[in-house]
Amino acid sequence: MQSSKTPVSGILIQFNEELNTAYAVLHISNQRIKLNQKTTEVLLPRPMFPGDTAKLEFRLHYKWYPVNGHHPFNAMVANGSFMRISRYYPVIGYQSSTEITDSFVRKKAWHGSCYNLARTRSSCYQSNRFHTAGYDHFNNIRSNSYWYRLLVRRWKAGNRSFYRYQSGQLIPFRFAIASARYAVQKSAYKNIPVYVYYHPSHGENVAQLMKNARLTLDYCIKNFGQYPFPSLTFAEVSSFTRGFNATAYPSVIFMAERLAFHANLKAGRQQDVINELAGHETAHLWWGNNQVAPDEREGAVMLTETLAMYTEMMLYKKLYGEKKKMRERLKMHQQIYESEKGYSSEMPLYKVNESSPHIAYSKGAIVMVQLCDLVGEDKLNAILRLFLQKYRYPHRATTIDFLQILYQYTHPDQHRAIKAMFTGI
Numbered sequence: 001m002q003s004s005k006t007p008v009s010g011i012l013i014q015f016n017e018e019l020n021t022a023y024a025v026l027h028i029s030n031q032r033i034k035l036n037q038k039t040t041e042v043l044l045p046r047p048m049f050p051g052d053t054a055k056l057e058f059r060l061h062y063k064w065y066p067v068n069g070h071h072p073f074n075a076m077v078a079n080g081s082f083m084r085i086s087r088y089y090p091v092i093g094y095q096s097s098t099e100i101t102d103s104f105v106r107k108k109a110w111h112g113s114c115y116n117l118a119r120t121r122s123s124c125y126q127s128n129r130f131h132t133a134g135y136d137h138f139n140n141i142r143s144n145s146y147w148y149r150l151l152v153r154r155w156k157a158g159n160r161s162f163y164r165y166q167s168g169q170l171i172p173f174r175f176a177i178a179s180a181r182y183a184v185q186k187s188a189y190k191n192i193p194v195y196v197y198y199h200p201s202h203g204e205n206v207a208q209l210m211k212n213a214r215l216t217l218d219y220c221i222k223n224f225g226q227y228p229f230p231s232l233t234f235a236e237v238s239s240f241t242r243g244f245n246a247t248a249y250p251s252v253i254f255m256a257e258r259l260a261f262h263a264n265l266k267a268g269r270q271q272d273v274i275n276e277l278a279g280h281e282t283a284h285l286w287w288g289n290n291q292v293a294p295d296e297r298e299g300a301v302m303l304t305e306t307l308a309m310y311t312e313m314m315l316y317k318k319l320y321g322e323k324k325k326m327r328e329r330l331k332m333h334q335q336i337y338e339s340e341k342g343y344s345s346e347m348p349l350y351k352v353n354e355s356s357p358h359i360a361y362s363k364g365a366i367v368m369v370q371l372c373d374l375v376g377e378d379k380l381n382a383i384l385r386l387f388l389q390k391y392r393y394p395h396r397a398t399t400i401d402f403l404q405i406l407y408q409y410t411h412p413d414q415h416r417a418i419k420a421m422f423t424g425i
Contacts, residue, residue: 007047013056014039015090024090028054058090075240080180080199082237082254174249178235189214190221193231202236202261208274209234209260216282216315223381224286224388232285234278236261246277248284255281272325275315283311291392298351299399305357306349306364307384313369314377330369333362350399350422367421374417375410383409 015038024035029045074083153164182197185206229251239258246255263273287307294300316326340358352359372380387405391397
């Protein structure tokens with residue numbers, strides 16, 4: 001790790017609650033500092049100046065048990081293990097993502113005392129721009145079948161095979177491991193290799209997945225800008241993995257077998273779950289922490305999930321026509337929003353947080369289609385492209401930045417309606 005732009009005399013190191021800290025050591029200035037707490041404040045033997053380095057060495061392991069011992073984001077099975085490994089790495093500095101966000105819990109009594117905590121930094125919209133983990137160079141050696149960005153070397157030692165993966169550019173601090181005996185389907189779109197890694201007997205939706213991947217790449221490249229990675233990979237993960245149906249990492253989209261690979265696309269109302277998952281998650285390679293990295297405050301989720309929902313709706317429109325599937329999907333999102341809004345405090349879209357997914361996803365989809373109807377799809381996509389160009393990482397965008405560029409490139413007669421969509425309730 002490297003120091004910040006100004007000298008630092010101490011650092012805060014926080015380990016995940018499930019991380020085994022039996023071996024965690026900070027090496028600095030020829031000293032060895034043992035870390036034995038989940039959260040450790042380290043007073044450095046001498047200040048670190050720009051250009052100085054220190055090494056944090058640690059070991060971790062993960063184990064789950066059949067009864068009440070399975071972490072929902074991981075699955076360790078014989079043929080289909082998956083682990084969000086970045087969640088288990090120690091993090092440096094204050095982490096706003098671990099703050100208590102519930103305003104009632106922040107003030108309630110706890111074991112005879114009271115938290116009485118102020119409003120969180122991440123939720124205070126008027127606070128200064130603030131962020132934690134940035135983008136990093138990825139250099140990783142794994143002794144399993146780990147499909148990631150770029151395989152640069154493979155070798156064998158004893159009875160194990162080793163693979164080294166390395167990113168060719170800065171990527172978000174997000175990476176995961178998927179290990180299985182996969183079948184592989186490959187195609188390409190505009191010289192971008194597209195891979196699908198799947199269980200050999202789960203191939204019924206692979207062709208549809210490939211079709212949607214090409215369609216999404218076509219739409220996003222044409223309207224928002226070049227695809228940022230050298231390849232695009234979809235990898236099936238076990239249904240033991242909980243907490244998501246699909247999730248996008250830099251150039252790799254992990255999709256759970258129970259829905260994407262086993263869905264009967266011809267049953268019932270012929271709901272296109274492939275477009276919902278593949279289209280939405282591929283869109284995150286533009287609208288997510290892959291190119292746009294929002295400042296951590298109210299509204300950040302609008303710049304990731306809401307913009308991905310807009311792309312998903314436009315893909316429905318392109319596939320099925322405006323008055324068929326897309327409008328049906330909007331009716332469904334209207335129902336979701338109406339049924340959920342009574343269970344939480346209402347907030348405007350531009351201040352939405354992760355505790356209100358019905359606003360970020362469902363209301364967000366409705367608002368973005370309304371905005372598209374107001375200004376036109378081509379005009380809106382041009383504005384989104386300009387927003388991405390201006391606020392691509394390392395800039396930390398906010399929804400105010402988005403609204404300002406939206407007002408700048410739309411007619412003043414439309415501003416009142418736009419303000420109502422994003423800032424009204």
